[in-house]
Amino acid sequence: MKNIGSKPQLPLLLAALLLNTLSPASASAQTTTTSPKTTTHTPPVRVSLEQDNDWWKTAVFYEIYPRSFQDSNGDGIGDLNGITERLDYLKALGIDAIWISPMYPSPQVDFGYDISNYEDVDPQYGTLKDFDRLVAEAKKRNIRIVLDAVMNHTSDKHPWFIESSSSRTNPKQDWYVWVDGKGPDGKQPPNNWISEFGHSAWQWDPKRNQLYYHKFYIQQPDLNWRNPAVEKAMFDTLRFWMDRGVSGFRLDAIPTLFEDPQLRDAAPIGGTNAYGDPKLDPSLTDNLPEVHDVLKRMRKVINEYPGRMLIGETYLPNITELSKMYGPNHDELQLPMDMNLGITNKLDASIFRQKINEAETQLDANTALFVFDNHDNPRIAARYGDGVHDDAIEKMLATVLFTTKAAALMYYGDEIGMPTTPPTRVEDVKDPIGRTGWPKEKGRDGERTPMQWDASKDAGFSTANQTWLPAAPNYKTINVKAEQADPNSMLNWYKKLIALRKTNPALHSGNFTMLNPDDPNVLSYERASSSGKVVVACNFTAQPQKISLTGDSGRKAHILAASGGNQPATINLNEVELPPFGSIVAAVE
Numbered sequence: 298m299k300n301i302g303s304k305p306q307l308p309l310l311l312a313a314l315l316l317n318t319l320s321p322a323s324a325s326a327q328t329t330t331t332s333p334k335t336t337t338h339t340p341p342v343r344v345s346l347e348q349d350n351d352w353w354k355t356a357v358f359y360e361i362y363p364r365s366f367q368d369s370n371g372d373g374i375g376d377l378n379g380i381t382e383r384l385d386y387l388k389a390l391g392i393d394a395i396w397i398s399p400m401y402p403s404p405q406v407d408f409g410y411d412i413s414n415y416e417d418v419d420p421q422y423g424t425l426k427d428f429d430r431l432v433a434e435a436k437k438r439n440i441r442i443v444l445d446a447v448m449n450h451t452s453d454k455h456p457w458f459i460e461s462s463s464s465r466t467n468p469k470q471d472w473y474v475w476v477d478g479k480g481p482d483g484k485q486p487p488n489n490w491i492s493e494f495g496h497s498a499w500q501w502d503p504k505r506n507q508l509y510y511h512k513f514y515i516q517q518p519d520l521n522w523r524n525p526a527v528e529k530a531m532f533d534t535l536r537f538w539m540d541r542g543v544s545g546f547r548l549d550a551i552p553t554l555f556e557d558p559q560l561r562d563a564a565p566i567g568g569t570n571a572y573g574d575p576k577l578d579p580s581l582t583d584n585l586p587e588v589h590d591v592l593k594r595m596r597k598v599i600n601e602y603p604g605r606m607l608i609g610e611t612y613l614p615n616i617t618e619l620s621k622m623y624g625p626n627h628d629e630l631q632l633p634m635d636m637n638l639g640i641t642n643k644l645d646a647s648i649f650r651q652k653i654n655e656a657e658t659q660l661d662a663n664t665a666l667f668v669f670d671n672h673d674n675p676r677i678a679a680r681y682g683d684g685v686h687d688d689a690i691e692k693m694l695a696t697v698l699f700t701t702k703a704a705a706l707m708y709y710g711d712e713i714g715m716p717t718t719p720p721t722r723v724e725d726v727k728d729p730i731g732r733t734g735w736p737k738e739k740g741r742d743g744e745r746t747p748m749q750w751d752a753s754k755d756a757g758f759s760t761a762n763q764t765w766l767p768a769a770p771n772y773k774t775i776n777v778k779a780e781q782a783d784p785n786s787m788l789n790w791y792k793k794l795i796a797l798r799k800t801n802p803a804l805h806s807g808n809f810t811m812l813n814p815d816d817p818n819v820l821s822y823e824r825a826s827s828s829g830k831v832v833v834a835c836n837f838t839a840q841p842q843k844i845s846l847t848g849d850s851g852r853k854a855h856i857l858a859a860s861g862g863n864q865p866a867t868i869n870l871n872e873v874e875l876p877p878f879g880s881i882v883a884a885v886e
């Protein structure tokens with residue numbers, strides 16, 4: 298899918314306290330020929346308790362699709378205890394917080410994004426007790442838990458909807474978006490709005506003799522956010538989870554909470570979607586100004602609890618709209634996702650530079666959140682790879698993700714270079730859009746395959762005879778265990794970059810300056826703090842590039858990390874040589 302579009306807990310004591318300096322081995326360039334100087338002279342970044350509420354500003358978030366991460370009970374479906382089992386792995390990777398895609402009770406039409414109870418855990422994934430244990434065990438490892446808050450819609454099996462659809466007079470009759478039908482039979486949609494998942498966004502309900510609006514699947518009726526009771530009920534669910542220790546929420550499809558009250562027809566913008574529907578101007582159903590009023594009130598709820606934060610799933614047309622999501626007084630979302638950078642699908646240094654510059658200069662000093670991958674889009678190599686240099690391309694993009702000033706969000710399996718494996722037969726498709734849209738739209742199964750832990754049966758994900766989706770065929774070679782043993786693996790590259798981001802003061806929180814602003818091939822920038830400067834250069838082309846870095850030309854730098862090929866331990870910033878899709882991170886001397 299594309300562009301889918303009580304008691305406050307004390308702050309975690311030393312949540313962002315970083316215990317390890319880089320060992321000489323881990324600070325060396327990945328493929329250097331000589332042993333470079335190390336960064337052991339640089340003190341580790343230590344974050345004081347006062348700063349702790351701002352932990353998210355420099356955080357690395359790791360998205361877990363719970364169905365696919367680790368199955369602990371052999372039923373072929375991942376679960377919460379599975380995540381708990383793998384916390385030591387995540388700690389070693391260096392991430393700060395896990396965002397868990399929905400694990401609430403659900404009929405699983407949209408694999409959890411159709412929620413039938415907001416205050417429990419689906420038995421497939423475990424129990425509330427398992428959840429509490431996960432939070433506690435994660436906390437011991439300084440890992441925070443962020444939940445998915447799906448507020449635009451519920452499942453059609455949610456008691457609220459069952460009640461709302463039972464009559465036109467019940468107490469919840471206006472909790473959803475109901476309208477009278479049109480046409481001779483009185484059952485036709487009131488307008489031409491299209492669901493994100495294909496065909497009319499209106500569904501006839503014979504009990505009420507009315508239609509309801511669904512932005513997504515028919516089984517996901519939209520809540521009526523013009524009703525204050527809906528807002529109150531939803532805000533209470535946030536408190537429920539914050540009371541259990543979660544550190545924040547990723548707000549699903551948050552710009553879509555409101556629709557044009559006059560239900561006017563949307564203007565066609567030319568072309569058709571994968572399901573054959575005309576593409577429509579989204580401005581009557583997406584990003585309406587009322588969303589901001591809700592976000593301001595929601596932020597107040599979050600602020601009742603220290604150190605909590607809101608991430609937004611914010612597919613927006615441009616940086617101006619993204620900027621508004623932070624609120625005029627920094628009083629809405631802390632981290633609306635910047636989808637304009639990582640989901641561009643175009644490997645172009647100039648585009649990346651422009652988007653990073655926009656995030657640097659047009660977000661009113663708010664923190665950007667860069668996202669290169671998630672459960673709704675084919676994985677990184679499928680969108681950016683050229684089939685020849687995929688490993689180098691993925692490593693180079695990881696360099697970008699972890700070395701700018703933005704907070705970083707990664708998707709499980711990115712760190713081992715997991716492939717996208719779409720189904721080859723329509724009868725195997727699990728994600729319903731893959732059946733409606735086949736073969737143009739094969740659905741999102743391809744990016745949701747089981748995590749590849751080792752070369753054993755089911756990739757070490759499960760002991761079941763059959764898992765909900767099969768592991769990708771390459772799991773015998775692309776897996777955590779094999780990559781842990783290979784110093785040049787994707788996994789060790791991710792670990793090295795995340796460790797550098799945490800321990801090198803310039804990379805952790807230094808200022809950002811773009812270098813060589815007109816270079817069409819190499820993206821380069823500098824991070825500078827009072828303890829020193831670090832330069833980053835990324836070759837976005839399949840040709841070797843030789844560049845001179847502006848600002849620091851004439852100076853030398855020692856390589857902290859390098860991908861794509863060999864680098865000497867020390868380089869002259871006048872003559873930086875980068876292999877195809879290679880990248881360097883280097884400390885200026």
Ligand code: NOJ
Pocket residue numbers: 301302407410447513549550610672673
């Ligand atoms: C966005 C989620 O990321 C996607 O997986 C889901 O299908 C829709 N929102 C509807 O909740």
